[in-house]
C-alpha cells in the first residue's frame with residue numbers, strides 16, 4: 001500500500017493533496033457531504049469529468065493546478081479504501 005501511494009505521489013509531483021483536501025472541503029463537501037471517499041469516479045477521471053460540464057450542478061471554474069491538487073487528494077483517499 002505504501003509503495004502504491006508513493007508511486008502516485010511521484011507521478012503527480014507538483015500536485016498538493018493537502019491543498020486538494022482544502023479545495024474539496026470548500027467547494028465540494030457542501031453537496032458531497034459523505035466526503036471524497038463516497039465518490040465512485042476514479043480520481044484520475046475526475047478532472048476531465050469536472051471540466052466536461054456534464055454534471056449540471058457543477059458550475060465552478062477550477063484551474064489546472066487546482067484540478068491536479070484535487071486529483072492527488074482523491075487518489076490518496078481512494079488508495080486508502
Ligand code: HEC
Pocket residue numbers: 024027028029030031032038039040041042046049050055057058070
Ligand atoms: C452544487 C452541488 C455540487 C457541488 C458543489 C459539487 N457537486 Fe459533484 N455532483 C453533484 C451532483 C448533483 C452530482 C450527480 C449525482 C451524483 O452522482 O452524485 C455530482 C456528481 C459528481 C461526481 C460523479 C459521481 C461520483 O460519485 O463519482 C463526481 C466525481 C463529483 N460530483 C465530484 C465533485 C467535486 C470534486 C466537486 C468539487 C470540486 C463537486 N463534485 C462539487 C453536485 C455537486
